[in-house]
Amino acid sequence: MEYKYARRISSIKASEIRELLKLTEKPEVISFAGGLPAPELFPIEEIKAANNYVLEHNGGQALQYSTTEGYQPLRKWIAERMNSQLGTSFCDENIMITHGSQQALDLSGKVFLDEGDAVLCESPTYLAAISAFKSYGCKFVEVETDGEGMIISELEKALKAFPASKIIYIIPNFQNPTGRTWSLERRQQVADISAKYNVIVIEDNPYGELRYEGDFLTSVKSFDRTGNIVCTGTFSKIFCPGYRIGWIAGDKDVIQKYVLVKQGVDLQCNTIAQMVIAAYLEKYDIDAHINKIREVYRRRRDVAIDAISRYFPPDTKYTKPEGGLFLWVELNDRINTVKLLERCLEHDVAFVPGNSFFPNTNKSNTLRINFSNTQEGKIADGIARIGNVLKEFK
Amino acid sequence: MEYKYARRISSIKASEIRELLKLTEKPEVISFAGGLPAPELFPIEEIKAANNYVLEHNGGQALQYSTTEGYQPLRKWIAERMNSQLGTSFCDENIMITHGSQQALDLSGKVFLDEGDAVLCESPTYLAAISAFKSYGCKFVEVETDGEGMIISELEKALKAFPASKIIYIIPNFQNPTGRTWSLERRQQVADISAKYNVIVIEDNPYGELRYEGDFLTSVKSFDRTGNIVCTGTFSKIFCPGYRIGWIAGDKDVIQKYVLVKQGVDLQCNTIAQMVIAAYLEKYDIDAHINKIREVYRRRRDVAIDAISRYFPPDTKYTKPEGGLFLWVELNDRINTVKLLERCLEHDVAFVPGNSFFPNTNKSNTLRINFSNTQEGKIADGIARIGNVLKEFK
Numbered sequence: 001m002e003y004k005y006a007r008r009i010s011s012i013k014a015s016e017i018r019e020l021l022k023l024t025e026k027p028e029v030i031s032f033a034g035g036l037p038a039p040e041l042f043p044i045e046e047i048k049a050a051n052n053y054v055l056e057h058n059g060g061q062a063l064q065y066s067t068t069e070g071y072q073p074l075r076k077w078i079a080e081r082m083n084s085q086l087g088t089s090f091c092d093e094n095i096m097i098t099h100g101s102q103q104a105l106d107l108s109g110k111v112f113l114d115e116g117d118a119v120l121c122e123s124p125t126y127l128a129a130i131s132a133f134k135s136y137g138c139k140f141v142e143v144e145t146d147g148e149g150m151i152i153s154e155l156e157k158a159l160k161a162f163p164a165s166k167i168i169y170i171i172p173n174f175q176n177p178t179g180r181t182w183s184l185e186r187r188q189q190v191a192d193i194s195a196k197y198n199v200i201v202i203e204d205n206p207y208g209e210l211r212y213e214g215d216f217l218t219s220v221k222s223f224d225r226t227g228n229i230v231c232t233g234t235f236s237k238i239f240c241p242g243y244r245i246g247w248i249a250g251d252k253d254v255i256q257k258y259v260l261v262k263q264g265v266d267l268q269c270n271t272i273a274q275m276v277i278a279a280y281l282e283k284y285d286i287d288a289h290i291n292k293i294r295e296v297y298r299r300r301r302d303v304a305i306d307a308i309s310r311y312f313p314p315d316t317k318y319t320k321p322e323g324g325l326f327l328w329v330e331l332n333d334r335i336n337t338v339k340l341l342e343r344c345l346e347h348d349v350a351f352v353p354g355n356s357f358f359p360n361t362n363k364s365n366t367l368r369i370n371f372s373n374t375q376e377g378k379i380a381d382g383i384a385r386i387g388n389v390l391k392e393f394k
Numbered sequence: 395m396e397y398k399y400a401r402r403i404s405s406i407k408a409s410e411i412r413e414l415l416k417l418t419e420k421p422e423v424i425s426f427a428g429g430l431p432a433p434e435l436f437p438i439e440e441i442k443a444a445n446n447y448v449l450e451h452n453g454g455q456a457l458q459y460s461t462t463e464g465y466q467p468l469r470k471w472i473a474e475r476m477n478s479q480l481g482t483s484f485c486d487e488n489i490m491i492t493h494g495s496q497q498a499l500d501l502s503g504k505v506f507l508d509e510g511d512a513v514l515c516e517s518p519t520y521l522a523a524i525s526a527f528k529s530y531g532c533k534f535v536e537v538e539t540d541g542e543g544m545i546i547s548e549l550e551k552a553l554k555a556f557p558a559s560k561i562i563y564i565i566p567n568f569q570n571p572t573g574r575t576w577s578l579e580r581r582q583q584v585a586d587i588s589a590k591y592n593v594i595v596i597e598d599n600p601y602g603e604l605r606y607e608g609d610f611l612t613s614v615k616s617f618d619r620t621g622n623i624v625c626t627g628t629f630s631k632i633f634c635p636g637y638r639i640g641w642i643a644g645d646k647d648v649i650q651k652y653v654l655v656k657q658g659v660d661l662q663c664n665t666i667a668q669m670v671i672a673a674y675l676e677k678y679d680i681d682a683h684i685n686k687i688r689e690v691y692r693r694r695r696d697v698a699i700d701a702i703s704r705y706f707p708p709d710t711k712y713t714k715p716e717g718g719l720f721l722w723v724e725l726n727d728r729i730n731t732v733k734l735l736e737r738c739l740e741h742d743v744a745f746v747p748g749n750s751f752f753p754n755t756n757k758s759n760t761l762r763i764n765f766s767n768t769q770e771g772k773i774a775d776g777i778a779r780i781g782n783v784l785k786e787f788k
Contacts, residue, residue: 001621004560004592005651006508006530012654039454047457048449055442060433063441063634099493099660106659110529114400131658135504136400166398198398227395240457242665257399260406264525265500266493270664271636 008135024350030382032304032351035176035325036373041293042240043284050279054272062272068259070097070247071274077281078233078247086208087222088231094249096258097269101206101246104232105129108167108202108248109136110261117166120158122150124328124357124366126176126204129169140359141165149182152189159197168194168201172220173208174324177357177368181322184217191223201229206246207324209238209290212298214322227251235277237325238290243273297372300379301327304371307380311387325372328354330365335393337367343392349385402529418744424776426698426745429570429719430767435687436634437678444673448666456666462653464491464641465668471675472627472641479602481616482625488643490652491663495600495640498626499523502561502596502642503530504655511560514552516544518722518751518760520570520598523563534753535559543576546583553591562588562595566614567602568718571751571762575716578611585617595623600640601718603632603684606692608716621645629671631719632684637667691766694773695721698765701774705781719766722748724759729787731761737786743779 024031054062069075072092079090098104105128113119115137121129123142130140141162144154149172159165168190172182182190194201203220221229227250234246248258262268280286304327308318317330331337337353344350354366374382418425448456463469466486473484492498499522507513509531515523517536524534535556538548543566553559562584566576576584588595597614615623621644628640642652656662674680698721702712711724725731731747738744748760768776 001645001647002592003594003621003648003651004506006504006506006511008508009505009651009655012658034459036459039458042454042457044449044453044457047453048446051445051449052442055438055445059438059441060436063436063438063636064433065428065430065630065635099663102658103660110400111403112398112400114402117400128658128661135655135658198396200397227397236459241459242457244660244662244664251395253395254397257397257403260408261403261529263408264406264496264522264529266497266638267522268638269493270638270667273664273667 008137011134012131023345026348029348029350030374030378030385032349032369032371032374032382034373035370037237037241037293037325038296038373041296043280043289046280046284047240047276050276050283053283054275054279058275062275064271066268066271068096068263068268070095070269071271071278074274074278077278078249082231082233082249085216087218088249090249093252094255096248096255096262097274098246098248098262099244099266099269100236100241101204101232101234102128102132104246104248105132105202105204107258107261107265108230109133109138110265111257112166112200113138117164118162119167119169120155120162120165121169121359122171122175123361124177124354124363125169125359126171127356129204130359133167133169138166142358142360145180147180149186150190152186152193155190155193159193159199165197165199168199169204170201170220171204173205173217174210174321174326176207176324177326177352177354178328179319179321179324179326181217187217187220188223191220191225191229194228195226199228203229203231205231206234206237210294210297210325211323212294212301227254230254238286238293239277239280243270243277245269245273245277297325300371300374300376303376303379304369304383307383311384313390325370327369327371329367329369331367331390333365335390336364338364340367340389340393343389344386347385347389349382351386402531405528406525417739420742423742423744424768424772424779426743426763426765426768426776428767429764431631431635431687431719432690432767435690437674437683440674440678441634441670444670444677445666447677448669448673452669456669458665460662460665462490462657462662464489464663465665465672468668468672469641471672472643476625476627476643479610481612482643484643487646488649490642490649490656491668492640492642492656493638493660493663494630494635495598495626495628496522496526498640498642499526499596499598501652501655501659502624503527503532504659505651506560506594507532511558512556514549514556514559514562515753516564516569517755518571518748518757519563519753520565521750523598524753527561527563532560536752536754539574541574543580544584546580546587549584549587553587553593559591559593562593563598564595564614565598567599567611568604568715568720570601570718571720571746571748572722573713573715573718573720575611581611581614582617585614585619585623588622589620593622597623597625599625600628600631604688604691604719605717606688606695621648624648632680632687633671633674637664637671639663639667639671691719694765694768694770697770697773698763698777701777705778707784719764721763721765723761723763725761725784727759729784730758732758734761734783734787737783738780741779741783743776745780
């Protein structure tokens, strides 16, 4: 059967990360692939209690259809949390609940992108943001990025070269895949640039709460004077990903467009999931819970960095992220990390080759390490296995 | 601020149904608008038990990321249910879990529709399917429809007139908004036509299980010889809509395209929701539950039909659906049902004016009545109020 698919289908490829997840399901594999939080930290008992509470008190409402915008008490909590942590000035009407921040990215494409528009992104950038935006027929412009964020002169050069630029997509805190964090100065500068060129900034912030050292920085949105900056967030990393609850935050008229689009896409998010999270936030201390996660991930990061410094070749470059789930490794130019992965899988250890994080360019000597989902005692062993395979690649 | 939205945004309007839902939230309003199931029938206790079971036995898995395809035991149950009820021959690999059948429609647009393609639909058709498909820049061709389904000669005429026809969209059981059901002969004929013209059929079936009289009919898919027919389904009407769990079913290579598209859209559906539904289906008797729903809705339908025959003007035409949630009313040509609704809201009764169910034409003397979400004792009162207002429109 010759199916007549839409043209966009030819540009959509299987996610390398998710295909890899299938390979690494065997329990003997030490996987630094994926971006999974540690399931042993999920507050299972508290979720059970919150769920029972919601079903006992509001079962009919929790299982029924509800509004596209989302559950009002949860939206209010999110607005207040962002205001206190990120220097924004949101209220519930600035927030729409989404199926994880992944849906916030997809809907952003649907709200803003026409075929041929350009998305300006960090280089490298989040793999699944590339897939989400690409399905709207955009092209990508990689903007040179250093340890403080996009290089602003390069960003401005790109905006002049591509008048069809619609979106600047950035992850200012503990970026995926590099783990890098933007400086305060660059945050202000990108906000200014977005106003000057009337371009939307999507400030993706799935990891911001997971800081292990240094001071929390205010958001790019806190420097917004025009309403051009839209923020995403998620409960996946500070609570659990299984509920698929995230959000998009922005000026009210922009959020109203997201609401219209989401109505046609899937009507609304899971009612009971939103109410259970709201009940959890009311009954329990999420800050204490996040502190517990921070402690565990900080130690895992430290062990990973220490092991890389010991087991990887001396010419290896790697980031030392102040938070988040990932660090980024740049090996000697001669090494192709897809080939490295193939050999590593034979030794039951996995990571994500870096190439897929570059929409246009080729950096085949890079790789991403996720340190949040491997028990502390196994991290050094896993890194040592990769180090051993690397000896073959001399 | 002048935002540079995508072109598609200008064609997306607020859903009249959802705006109305806001007006009808006051408890004194008798609302025949919306398409809500009766919350008093939700199996709250059983859901609580299933949820506790899943969290106690598999909490870590239930709260973690999982596959885009969906939870395998649930997909297997759906395949077997469809095979026994609808005459299909599916296995788990033919099924992908979606956020309600609404997402199945949206993803169908993303998989198949390019700008300028045509969607052939019943006249009238499901409002939110129009929004879902329209966002992909398609045009609609309304095919004349009678009590047995689309008139096949008209369908074939439309296919010849519009070579860019990509999708035939139909709801063969208890259609939204009319409540009508396709005859077996028409089902076979539309399957033949889809093969002859190599056009996809989307067989949307949210209400099929809710039959109150007559025999269950086999699906259009059961007559498929080429793989051109894709089916949707949902737990919203037989279990509850709050979990947002539905599905798309089709040939494996088609479903693989849906999986790729869903990865970029939102990664996956709520893990725990899928596992809770699977646990419910294993532990409890869903057929007994569906029978209970059928009993209640059948009585509500009967009361609604009886009240219309008594309180509406003698020249009123209306359907007598064999199942589902809706019936369809055609009033005297002179009556505009949007104006009627405005006056009815002053008398605390609501319905959906029929015009929005026609993508192209104007039928301003029609309206849709939902009978599932109003207690039996209030239905006659509500219909009588509309009947009273109608006296002003002589």
